[in-house]
Amino acid sequence: MFKALSDPTRRRVLQLLRERPMTAGELSDQFSVSKPTMSAHFSVLQEAGLIEAEKSGRMIIYRLKMSVLEDALLGFVQTLGSRMKARTRLAANRGVKRRRLKEA
Amino acid sequence: MIPQSVSHAVAPALVVLGAVLAAANWYLQPQRSTAWAASLLLLGGLAVALLVARRLTSNPARRGAADSIRSGVVFAGSIMAISLGAKLATTLGGGQGADLSTRASMVVIGAFFMFTGNALPKTLTPLAALKCDPARVQAFQRLSGWIWVITGLGYAVAWLALPLDLAKPVSLALLMSGMLVIVGQIVRLRWL
Numbered sequence: 001m002f003k004a005l006s007d008p009t010r011r012r013v014l015q016l017l018r019e020r021p022m023t024a025g026e027l028s029d030q031f032s033v034s035k036p037t038m039s040a041h042f043s044v045l046q047e048a049g050l051i052e053a054e055k056s057g058r059m060i061i062y063r064l065k066m067s068v069l070e071d072a073l074l075g076f077v078q079t080l081g082s083r084m085k086a087r088t089r090l091a092a093n094r095g096v097k098r099r100r101l102k103e104a
Numbered sequence: 105m106i107p108q109s110v111s112h113a114v115a116p117a118l119v120v121l122g123a124v125l126a127a128a129n130w131y132l133q134p135q136r137s138t139a140w141a142a143s144l145l146l147l148g149g150l151a152v153a154l155l156v157a158r159r160l161t162s163n164p165a166r167r168g169a170a171d172s173i174r175s176g177v178v179f180a181g182s183i184m185a186i187s188l189g190a191k192l193a194t195t196l197g198g199g200q201g202a203d204l205s206t207r208a209s210m211v212v213i214g215a216f217f218m219f220t221g222n223a224l225p226k227t228l229t230p231l232a233a234l235k236c237d238p239a240r241v242q243a244f245q246r247l248s249g250w251i252w253v254i255t256g257l258g259y260a261v262a263w264l265a266l267p268l269d270l271a272k273p274v275s276l277a278l279l280m281s282g283m284l285v286i287v288g289q290i291v292r293l294r295w296l
Contacts, residue, residue, distance in 0.1 A: 064242060069222050071225070
């Protein structure tokens, strides 16, 4: 499960599925990655038991299948991930400013 | 749900422990034989449930049902073993046995609410069988799960930390408010 939650794309998929069940196409449209890559992400999430796929005609509909504990863990990882992202961005900005000051 | 390996080992152990404690209580207090006989009868029922679960395990399609039965036996067995153990301790001279027994049993009940609530959003109905908007059903299941987990946690903490005469109304109020929120959500989902 931790492997499934470690990837930002997979976390985003789970976040989207929190709103409502979605088809594979609807989910793929939200990302700028190839369909086979998205399919691999779906497989990882399915193996971890976090989502469930259901066939409806020619479409595959994905639904969230997370326990409360897993849901809380996702929220925690997401908060941690966004804070680390913000910190990295801040550090990068400081580096750029320092370089500009040196150049000046 | 309780992890499979844990419930497989713990469930029968709790039933046996409960039977031993009931027999010891019967030996020490023969005048209350009806109560001990009823306890043994209940434990017998749990043993039968375990046998049914064992039969169901052989069928891969019904393994989930078997695990649910085992989890139920773990919780029921824990409550019985704690109560019978505390009764035995009181008989043997432990003064706080009854209080401890009540607290421990209620904490187990709180834990049961938490486990049930935790697993609630994972039980999915096939989309074709749903009569409402799947998004609303999902939102309801998630909310119910969270409410049961928080209610169970509050219930257990109340029985652990508060004085006994305060723990009862507080835990009941928690339970009632949890149920009210869930009923409100059902009404909203069904009619609004």
